[in-house]
Amino acid sequence: MSKTIIITGASDGIGLEAASQLAAQGHHVVLVGRDPTKLAAAVARVRTESPDVAIESFVADFAVLEDVRRLAGELLAAYPRIDVLVNNAGTVYDKRHLTVDGHESTFAVNHLACFLLTELLFDRLVASGPARIVTTASVGHYRGTMDFDDLGYERGYQIMRAYSRSKLANVMYTRSLAVRLAGTAATANCLHPGAVATSIWAGAPAVAKPVLAVVKRFFMISPAEGGATLTYLATSPEVEGLSGGYYEKNRIKEPSELAQDDAVAGRLVETSRELVGLSSSRGPA
Numbered sequence: 001m002s003k004t005i006i007i008t009g010a011s012d013g014i015g016l017e018a019a020s021q022l023a024a025q026g027h028h029v030v031l032v033g034r035d036p037t038k039l040a041a042a043v044a045r046v047r048t049e050s051p052d053v054a055i056e057s058f059v060a061d062f063a064v065l066e067d068v069r070r071l072a073g074e075l076l077a078a079y080p081r082i083d084v085l086v087n088n089a090g091t092v093y094d095k096r097h098l099t100v101d102g103h104e105s106t107f108a109v110n111h112l113a114c115f116l117l118t119e120l121l122f123d124r125l126v127a128s129g130p131a132r133i134v135t136t137a138s139v140g141h142y143r144g145t146m147d148f149d150d151l152g153y154e155r156g157y158q159i160m161r162a163y164s165r166s167k168l169a170n171v172m173y174t175r176s177l178a179v180r181l182a183g184t185a186a187t188a189n190c191l192h193p194g195a196v197a198t199s200i201w202a203g204a205p206a207v208a209k210p211v212l213a214v215v216k217r218f219f220m221i222s223p224a225e226g227g228a229t230l231t232y233l234a235t236s237p238e239v240e241g242l243s244g245g246y247y248e249k250n251r252i253k254e255p256s257e258l259a260q261d262d263a264v265a266g267r268l269v270e271t272s273r274e275l276v277g278l279s280s281s282r283g284p285a
């Protein structure tokens with residue numbers, strides 16, 4: 001049966017390849033991207049490959065929380081049911097900077113935007129039956145730390161530290177979602193897509209680029225191979241009903257010890273609610 005599948009970060013890389021693969025399976029695919037021109041090219045490609053399926057798109061900059069709120073409103077208005085939400089948009093920043101909302105940009109784009117979008121679509125996903133929330137985390141989460149006194153690295157910012165923290169947040173949030181979803185037909189899982197030769201590496205420091213070029217060419221997998229793990233978690237019957245898992249190469253794997261600390265995850269969720277301007281989950285909505 002055709003599902004309605006929303007994919008963020010679908011204008012390039014892993015997300016675009018997953019959109020292509022999911023459309024080829026016959027699903028109604030909704031691509032979300034921040035650059036209208038790039039997004040239009042991505043939509044054109046997927047439509048050409050799969051002319052018989054519905055392909056739609058929405059623009060939103062995940063560095064702007066108001067954009068994420070507007071996007072959620074547009075998606076809720078457009079789709080009475082959402083079968084799969086793929087939180088895939090992600091990036092790295094060589095230098096520390098803040099979003100218009102005042103949050104460190106890596107944490108904001110990679111975690112807070114994904115958090116806010118999922119929270120705003122949560123009831124629709126649950127009401128849609130066996131819906132799936134799939135989030136592209138990373139093996140980088142194993143190095144991630146969580147310091148609630150300095151979430152945005154005012155002290156000691158470094159590209160991979162900030163990235164690893166944001167990806168740890170993806171894993172923790174997925175696990176906390178799975179707890180909330182217990183007893184419903186919906187599930188939440190996350191994944192590491194592999195080391196994939198995509199545009200994300202353009203954000204690396206200039207000094208690392210020659211080495212990265214070699215690594216990309218000889219050691220990384222293709223975006224299509226990376227997208228396959230995402231596609232697997234989005235639609236494979238093998239993971240039907242399974243929730244709260246972190247996957248690598250289509251296999252469930254134990255995430256970091258910190259990622260499994262439910263007290264820290266609970267604090268992350270409460271802090272994230274405050275940072276995106278949602279009322280506390282302990283209080284009235």
Ligand SMILES: NC(=O)c1ccc[n+]([C@@H]2O[C@H](COP(=O)([O-])OP(=O)(O)OC[C@H]3O[C@@H](n4cnc5c(N)ncnc54)[C@H](OP(=O)(O)O)[C@@H]3O)[C@@H](O)[C@H]2O)c1
Pocket residue numbers: 008009010011012013014015033034035038060061062063088089090091109136137138139192193194195196197198199200201
């Ligand atoms: N590549 C890897 O080896 C690897 C490994 C582990 C995890 N991941 C994760 O995989 C996901 C996809 O990354 P990728 O490797 O496919 O990189 P990519 O080719 O750079 O694609 C990233 C996607 O996210 C979008 N994006 C970035 N910043 C955004 C923002 N502010 N607002 C909205 N969308 C934004 C990009 O939009 P534009 O097209 O406009 O840039 C693009 O569609 C990320 O979450 C990344 O952390 C990648």
